[in-house]
Amino acid sequence: MAPELASRAELVKLARALGTTTDDVTFAASLTSRDLRRLRQRVVGALYDEHRAAFRRVAAITRTLPVALNVRIALRAFSPLLAARVAGEMSPDRAAELANRMPVEYLAEACVHLDPRRAGPLVRAIDPDRVLAVVTELIDRGDFVTLGRMMDAATDRMLADLATTISDDALLRIGCYAESDARLTRAVAALPAERLRAIAHTALNGPPDLRAAGLSLLARLDDERLRERLAGYAVEELSRETTT
Structure with missing residues (x-):
């Protein structure tokens, strides 16, 4: 399975x-x-x-302009797709400077098109509160594929903040598309026992796709003790259901 x-x-x-x-x-x-x-x-x-060479040339031009002017130009002339491709050729700190001044909705759409091979340094350089706002926007859009990719790029602090902030439903669905089992395990390991029990409850009582997400999450955890704990909470939930 x-x-x-x-x-x-x-x-x-x-x-x-x-x-x-x-x-x-x-x-x-x-x-x-x-x-x-x-x-x-x-x-x-x-x-x-x-077309990386072309985007690299545009990124080089941005180094000669003030950050505020770059932001205005991007919002007026660049689609989020183009902005993401250019950001992938900029230094992470410079790209993060721009991202911290852009609307959350624009950034959320740009994340969809960001080169996953270069996303890590950029995401880690952006203000954590801004990242959380983008994550919330992507959850509202139901874009769990992009969120799974972002999980791999997040810092440990971001993972802890996200894991304790987002809903059980969203965490399960994001887990399906996380790139790294290790990063997914870190996010789940940051949760208290009460939250893990709630996740087990949500997985077992949700629609078929959410139950599948729960099975996928359990299988991908690379910490055997954590996997056993979560499986134990699932057994407790099933036992509770059979006695009521």
Whole structure:
């Protein structure tokens, strides 16, 4: 069951990388999740590297202009997609300076198009409160694929803040698309016992896709003790249901 869920998540992420639907990537459904991940990474590399030189030239121009002027130009002349591609060629600190002055809605859309290979240093340089606001916006949009990618780029402090702030439902759905098992484990490990029990309750009593998300989360945790604790809370929840 766990390998099937992992492959399904990878198909969704592959479709996102190609800008299409999962129906259009069924040709790859026979591949393992590991092979799907490799395929997706090659697709991402090809797509983002194709016009990189042009975006690098634009990024070089921004170094000669004041931050406030760069922000005004970006908001008026650049779509979030173009802004994200240029940001990927800027120094993380400079790009973060601009991001901290941009509207949250604009940043949320830009995150969708940010080169995942360069997202980490940039996200970690942005003000944590701004990151949390962007995460909240993406949750409202139901964009858990982008959020899964951002989890891999977040600092430990951001992970702790996000894990304790977002809803159980959102955490489960984000976990399906997290790039790193280790980062996902850190986020879950930051939660108190009461929250882990609530997550088990939400997973077991939610719709089929949320139950699948719970199974996927459990399978991806790379801390055996944490996995056993969460499984134990799930058993407690099931026992409670059978006695009522």
